[in-house]
Amino acid sequence: MTQPHPRRGVCMVIAAASGVGKSSVSRALLDSEPALSLSVSATTRAPRAGEVDGIHYHFRDGQKFLAMVAAGEMLEHAEVFGRRYGTPRGPVEAAMAAGRDVLFDIDWQGFRQVQQKLPQDLVGVFLLPPSLVELERRLRGRGTDSEAEVAKRMAAARAEISHWDEFDHVLVNDDLDATVAQVRAILHAARSMRQRQPGLPGFVAGLLAPG
Numbered sequence: 001m002t003q004p005h006p007r008r009g010v011c012m013v014i015a016a017a018s019g020v021g022k023s024s025v026s027r028a029l030l031d032s033e034p035a036l037s038l039s040v041s042a043t044t045r046a047p048r049a050g051e052v053d054g055i056h057y058h059f060r061d062g063q064k065f066l067a068m069v070a071a072g073e074m075l076e077h078a079e080v081f082g083r084r085y086g087t088p089r090g091p092v093e094a095a096m097a098a099g100r101d102v103l104f105d106i107d108w109q110g111f112r113q114v115q116q117k118l119p120q121d122l123v124g125v126f127l128l129p130p131s132l133v134e135l136e137r138r139l140r141g142r143g144t145d146s147e148a149e150v151a152k153r154m155a156a157a158r159a160e161i162s163h164w165d166e167f168d169h170v171l172v173n174d175d176l177d178a179t180v181a182q183v184r185a186i187l188h189a190a191r192s193m194r195q196r197q198p199g200l201p202g203f204v205a206g207l208l209a210p211g
Helices: 022-032 063-071 089-098 108-117 134-139 147-161 176-191 200-208
Strands: 010-018 037-038 072-081 081-088 101-104 122-128 169-172
Touching: 010 022, 010 108, 010 176, 022 037, 022 101, 022 108, 022 176, 063 072, 063 081, 072 089, 072 108, 081 089, 089 101, 089 169, 101 108, 108 122, 122 176
Parallel strands: 010 101, 010 122, 037 101, 122 169
Antiparallel strands: 072 081
16 A cells, blocks of 8 residues: 655565575565565675675675775675675665665674664664474475584584574564565564654645644
């Protein structure tokens, strides 16, 4: 339903350990919410075959990337295996100002950084597995990881899960459809918050104006 007045967009982070189902939930959410788009990260790694600058990533050299960080142009950034990744601030703020919502593909560390910069705009959802036994079953079900790799991923999962209490919304992903429905409900509730609707006072004033 279209609102009779403008609203400010929502920034949403869905965080989870590997194997919990974050990618599946995110894809389903993006497919069902036309006003929601995935934030495009910047990276210092080279483009892979078929990747397009500005669509898959914003490809930047190391010097440019660090200059953006120094100028406060990144909402969050991190170094992973010698390559830098981050979220440019400009496109996110432009989307929110236009009433569009942005989904971030970041972990709890990135969430913490964005929360410091956009505390009034960010909604965080943390996904938990039904159990560690089920999580290990899912990881093994991929069939591509060695025993050592599974053990490494389980250790990383425990470390990730330990940050669950930094998020306002925490869901157990036992059923994909139910989890997606819950995340959509959280997004819709965030959209209707009073502070996200700068045109609301004028709209209400019109409703209350004498005959």
